[in-house]
Amino acid sequence: MECHYPPSMEKINREIEAHIHKNKDLAQLFELYKKVLNAQLDYLNEIHVSVNLSEEEIKNCFRNGQYLMSKQKFDVDVDLFKNIFLSLCKAIKKASPGAPDSLQQLCDAEEFETDNLKELLDKIKLFSKQKLEDFIKNREMDKKTGVDGEIIVFVFFSALSPFYSLFMKEVRKIVDFSLWRRGYCPVCGQTAVIAKHRSEDGARVLHCWLCHAEWVYPRLVCPYCENKDQKQLRFFYVPGDKSRQVHVCEKCKKYLKTIDMKITQKDVHLDVEAIATGYLDIVAEREGYRAPDEAALLN
Ligand SMILES: [Zn+2]
Numbered sequence: 001m002e003c004h005y006p007p008s009m010e011k012i013n014r015e016i017e018a019h020i021h022k023n024k025d026l027a028q029l030f031e032l033y034k035k036v037l038n039a040q041l042d043y044l045n046e047i048h049v050s051v052n053l054s055e056e057e058i059k060n061c062f063r064n065g066q067y068l069m070s071k072q073k074f075d076v077d078v079d080l081f082k083n084i085f086l087s088l089c090k091a092i093k094k095a096s097p098g099a100p101d102s103l104q105q106l107c108d109a110e111e112f113e114t115d116n117l118k119e120l121l122d123k124i125k126l127f128s129k130q131k132l133e134d135f136i137k138n139r140e141m142d143k144k145t146g147v148d149g150e151i152i153v154f155v156f157f158s159a160l161s162p163f164y165s166l167f168m169k170e171v172r173k174i175v176d177f178s179l180w181r182r183g184y185c186p187v188c189g190q191t192a193v194i195a196k197h198r199s200e201d202g203a204r205v206l207h208c209w210l211c212h213a214e215w216v217y218p219r220l221v222c223p224y225c226e227n228k229d230q231k232q233l234r235f236f237y238v239p240g241d242k243s244r245q246v247h248v249c250e251k252c253k254k255y256l257k258t259i260d261m262k263i264t265q266k267d268v269h270l271d272v273e274a275i276a277t278g279y280l281d282i283v284a285e286r287e288g289y290r291a292p293d294e295a296a297l298l299n
């Protein structure tokens with residue numbers, strides 16, 4: 001399996017055009033996605049990451065179900081992180097004029113002083129989205145800045161993503177992820193929320209929204225609770241598009257959006273698909289299933 005990071009903007013733009021053509025309501029969300037992605041890609045050349053673990057150490061982590069960032073000390077360049085963070089705030093404000101003006105003053109918060117930020121970035125490695133949001137609420141960062149906690153979380157993870165993705169790419173040069181059999185990412189530990197069925201052999205490939213790692217996971221097992229009872233696993237789709245599916249587990253009540261590339265007959269970008277299939281989240285939640293990213297990161 002090849003590594004698809006960084007993505008081709010040309011291909012992404014083409015896919016986005018096709019989605020907006022079918023559903024105009026997606027235009028604003030995709031405008032935001034493109035602005036954020038461009039801001040991230042602008043910094044790729046300035047980011048330097050290195051893997052301190054040997055091939056054997058990495059493989060041992062994978063065999064034990066330990067994701068690498070829980071093991072390796074991973075230092076994010078704090079000043080560079082701040083620059084990316086600020087640039088993302090500007091990009092978000094541009095794409096969504098309704099966003100609060102104070103967004104651009106977020107970096108003035110005490111959490112962004114160098115020592116505090118170092119400590120915080122080190123903690124975030126073990127945080128899910130929900131946990132970071134709770135942390136922000138506890139620290140009253142949202143109240144003090146006038147920016148919604150969910151937006152702050154979004155900017156944080158968007159600013160971290162290029163660091164994590166380049167780290168994933170370096171890891172991928174040393175080993176592939178074939179030893180890894182979990183519902184969370186082998187590199188950064190985030191829970192997969194979207195998957196594809198590969199066109200060549202139909203294997204299910206889980207995708208990490210944060211570092212862009214992709215790894216194979218058995219189709220007949222729930223990636224969140226490892227339930228194998230076929231009577232409790234099923235999938236559905238919205239009539240008219242059989243390629244975009246929701247796979248659900250009756251045991252843990254979680255769902256996984258899945259794009260079947262045997263049906264789409266082309267390799268689509270899963271970050272773009274995650275946005276384009278927002279209607280599937282609504283259907284799944286209405287049917288009583290929960291988004292998997294609520295899961296705890298460490299178990
Ligand atoms: Zn990851």
Ligand SMILES: [Zn+2]
Nearest residue numbers: 222225249252
């Ligand atoms: Zn389950």
